[in-house]
Amino acid sequence: MSWHWETFVFAIVAFGILYWLLNKYAFGPLFGIMEKRRQLVLEQMNAAEASRKQAESQMAEQKAALEQARKEAYEIIEQSRLTSSKQAEEIVQSAKAEAARLKEEALKDIESEKNKAIAALRNEVGGMSVKIASKIIEKQIDEKSQEQLVNQYLKEVGSK
Template sequence: MELIIAAEEPLPILPHGNELVLGIVAFAILLFVLWKFAVPRFEKLYEERTDAIEGGLKRAQETQEQADRLKREYEEQLAGLRAEAARIRDDARAEGQQIKAELRAEAEQEAARIKARGEEQVVAARDAAQRSLRNEVGGLSVQLAERLLREQLADDSRRSSTIDSFLGELEQSAGAQRSGAN
């Protein structure tokens, strides 16, 4: 008996026929609505995200290429500036050497001028000293001659010729001493 009763009662696992039909119809309507409205939106969002990601990657690649190009340009400019700096240093060194040579030449010219002036002054001083000594020696020789002769030389021309002959003898003896010393 129990078996018959059990056959008449529906099984709890199986749904009723009208519920099954209603569930299938509701599922079909839901599938249709999702397919008609939700799936296109999801597809559109998917495409937008794909475009955004691909566009971001493309922009990143373009930015990287631009950065590489700018880096190359910067390195080229830097190399050019280094070459320019080296050229400027070389020019400055050459100019410094030229200025140094010019200053040395000017200093040598000035030293030669000072030396020539000094030599001229020495010659002038020597000539003045010779004239002064000549006059003194002449005066002293006249005094000596007067003392020796005890007479005064009255005649100026005679006095002058005596002084000149005495000085000539002194110069000859001084010249002989100088040539003997050399």
């Protein structure tokens, strides 16, 4: 096996040129793209982490909001239950009061009607008894004193 310095030098030069060409036209862009991809993956991982955290906080917020809404709904129901029972109570109360008032009025009316009827009856009876007495005793008595007399008698009768 022989050793030629021409081949030796040519190999070195060729390797140098190959290294330069590869570095410029192949590895440069390739390393660039690999670095970019590394960045991209890193970014995406960070973004995923951020969105996960955001989702978690939103979830918690929504849970709190739901809890709040539930509480409010419960309160509203409770309140309405209270007011409705109170209103029912009031309605019943007022109806009772109305009924009592009506009854009272009716009783009063009855009383006054009765009194009126008694007074009318009394007048009627007084007139009739004057007519009867004037007819019976045929005595000339002025009507006024007669009526006084009869009234007096009737009072005596009523009080007895």
